Amino acid sequence: MLKEYRPPLAPLFVPGDRPERFAKAAYSGADAVILDLEDAVAPNARSLARESVANHGIDNVPVIIRVNASSSAHFQEDLSALRDVSFDALMLAKAETAADIRLVHALLGRQVPIIALIETAAAFEDLAWLLREPGVVQAAFGSLDLALDLGCQPSREALSYFRSALLLKSCLAGLPSPLEGVTTVFDEPNVVLQDAQAAAEMGFGGKLAIHPRQVAPIIEAFLPDAQSVNWACRVLEAIRDGGAVQVDGAMVDRPLIERARRILSRSSCVGDVQA
Template sequence: MGSGNGAVRRQGVPADLARSWLLVNATQPDLITQAVRSSADAVVLDIEDAVDPSRKAEARDYVAAWLREEGNVAWVRINDYTTPFWRDDLEALRGAPGLLGVMLAKTESPEQITATHQILGGELPIVALVESALGIEDAALIARAPGAFRLAFGSGDFRRDTGMSADREAMAYPRARLVVASRAAGLPGPIDGPTVGESHPILREQSGITVMMGMTGKLCLSSDQTPVVNEVISPTRTDVSWASSFLQDFTARGEIVRDGSDLPRLGRARKIMALAEAFNVKPFDAE
């Protein structure tokens, strides 16, 4: 366990920009070691769905101890507010120096975020994992709750709750709700649900839908999914080249706005360049 196995999490992309959020079964130390060495922007140790109820206490204690070892940092997906495990999870994790924040499973109300935030001391960020019809309908309220940092889409449980299919058309509504709620609350873009299976072409296609819908992160179920997600969600070198050229031209003409299209393009260019810097994406002329 911990730094003795080289399981030290590197500091990298800020969590508000994190693209790949890798869920890791907290009862499998080898997977944790693999995860923290992967290209994932954020590692999330899972003590919720990935863990049988009979092993919840074991997983919780292991994660709490791991996060107290020097150099180990990660997020933790905790059990939902309505379960008997929720408070025990928070009590065990509170004060762990390596805890970056928690992902609250099956979030359905702002009060659940507020209570979680308070028990953790009112400082750590909370990713609200929205997985039901009720959660989607109250997404705007959840996004405004104290402690809410980003929204995430629990697409599999949402489909089970509603009977909706996985088609992009069927999933457009819940995704759009999360995107609009996040923007209205001033949060970073939401995190999309995971792609199940080992097909990278399907993962690439579904990550493209994530971007198309305005989401800026995606849950991952294995380390080998993370580079694909990172690539698709990052701005392309073509985008970066355009943004760089636009900003150079804007500066050269004394930052004079010529027409109504300049300000939207300026905002887009600045956003692309900020992401390019965070993700180390270079324009073509930088070679």
């Protein structure tokens, strides 16, 4: 039986070969930590990374471990090192097929929650089947690697089709909204905030962070602001008596009611308002 998975808003990557950074990442304000065995690890430090990740010692936030793609020479060694390790989810780099997901479970000897990192053109060929495979609990968008694979710029415009496709297929598969890819700039919070706001408006459920300074602006973008919470509370209060009602000059119907409920479910200021 899969352990319960709670989709994060701002999961923070930390290199697996830098165990001295694990605690700092865990107390950065991120609502999950991604211990990375893939891109962030120096080629000559993979054994150290696996050992460090296997003994991570993090217990105050959910732990996600990113492993190398199934096509990588490092894939089987990654999974072998994790057979007896406790973690909350595994992120599979360059996930492309449902068979990739089944192979992860076979090599681990158990079923675990898997975040499918979608970052190649091939992944979109049978994306619906990939995201419906048992064990997949969410998708994440690997914008930089996908742009490299496609030979395009990793701009919002160039990858808009692929973001939309990932959002649509995640919804049809009954999964939580996917995680947006990284912003490479970390010393300009406004840039991170703008990227995160654009992702939130599009329907993403969170955004991958690569530096502790990115965590706060990402969370700010994805959590409802005070105005939205106030509106949602007034909507649910207005429908208590039943019948057609208006809020702020707009008729309140089922889509608006559901939107209000979603806003309050993501807010820490839900209170006792219930419909």
